[in-house]
Amino acid sequence: MSEIAIRRAEEGDIAAIVAMLADDPLGRAREDTSEPPAECYAKAFRAVDADPNQLLAVMTQDGRVVGTLQLTFIAGLSHKGATRGQIEAVRVASDRRGARLGQRMMEWAIAQCRARGCAQVQLTTDRSRADAHRFYDRLGFKPTHIGYKLGL
Amino acid sequence: MSEIAIRRAEEGDIAAIVAMLADDPLGRAREDTSEPPAECYAKAFRAVDADPNQLLAVMTQDGRVVGTLQLTFIAGLSHKGATRGQIEAVRVASDRRGARLGQRMMEWAIAQCRARGCAQVQLTTDRSRADAHRFYDRLGFKPTHIGYKLGL
Numbered sequence: 001m002s003e004i005a006i007r008r009a010e011e012g013d014i015a016a017i018v019a020m021l022a023d024d025p026l027g028r029a030r031e032d033t034s035e036p037p038a039e040c041y042a043k044a045f046r047a048v049d050a051d052p053n054q055l056l057a058v059m060t061q062d063g064r065v066v067g068t069l070q071l072t073f074i075a076g077l078s079h080k081g082a083t084r085g086q087i088e089a090v091r092v093a094s095d096r097r098g099a100r101l102g103q104r105m106m107e108w109a110i111a112q113c114r115a116r117g118c119a120q121v122q123l124t125t126d127r128s129r130a131d132a133h134r135f136y137d138r139l140g141f142k143p144t145h146i147g148y149k150l151g152l
Numbered sequence: 153m154s155e156i157a158i159r160r161a162e163e164g165d166i167a168a169i170v171a172m173l174a175d176d177p178l179g180r181a182r183e184d185t186s187e188p189p190a191e192c193y194a195k196a197f198r199a200v201d202a203d204p205n206q207l208l209a210v211m212t213q214d215g216r217v218v219g220t221l222q223l224t225f226i227a228g229l230s231h232k233g234a235t236r237g238q239i240e241a242v243r244v245a246s247d248r249r250g251a252r253l254g255q256r257m258m259e260w261a262i263a264q265c266r267a268r269g270c271a272q273v274q275l276t277t278d279r280s281r282a283d284a285h286r287f288y289d290r291l292g293f294k295p296t297h298i299g300y301k302l303g304l
Contacts, residue, residue, distance in 0.1 A: 150294070
């Protein structure tokens, strides 16, 4: 029996998180996997960690980091002043996929949103990620929106 | 010549913002337009206003609030530690549409994202909002993602 845990990410998890972000058809081209991790990641980690409305999480299996996701709690006036929970950068280590670890991590994230009083959970995923679409459909998410991006 | 300005929203703008959120095919069913504004909106306003990573804005024309949008600055590790600027709850007063006020407000929002060092601006819009899709296409946004929502 392996032991699974999900917890707030720490500075020492940065290399493992970046490795998962990069081990992905879309991530490969856009991340820097030099060791030790580039300063841009440490700087971003500190900004996320200092923000009470952000929660960067890792899933561990027997102490090894095997998953990550980032939660942002966004207050707003619409929907009668509802807070939204937003999930970004969901990854499971490539050698651990197919074991429902992603589902477990997402269920944890949804529970965190509920605990923070969110009325809705939202996320976007690239149109090309067909596996991800099936994954979110299975979790009960509805693909009601179009996600637009503008590079600066 | 009318005078257009865009500024951070204040507590006194809540009723005008809620009226615009509600004056919309999707918003009508989900907002509460009682006067004075319901306490849920004031509470949400205070949460947004207290968050240094949020900026709720209004556009005024000759002193009347005629537009609103909400910006959230989201730090994260992906894309080499890029900060994203997210735009939500974009509205222009129904009697002021067609005058490019929305475009002016969005250009202002994109400039705010640039000033905060964002690498990307993102937003989602309901699949049914065909006019909004043309609007974001015209502004240079790319509809690369699917936006999933889960009600809690």
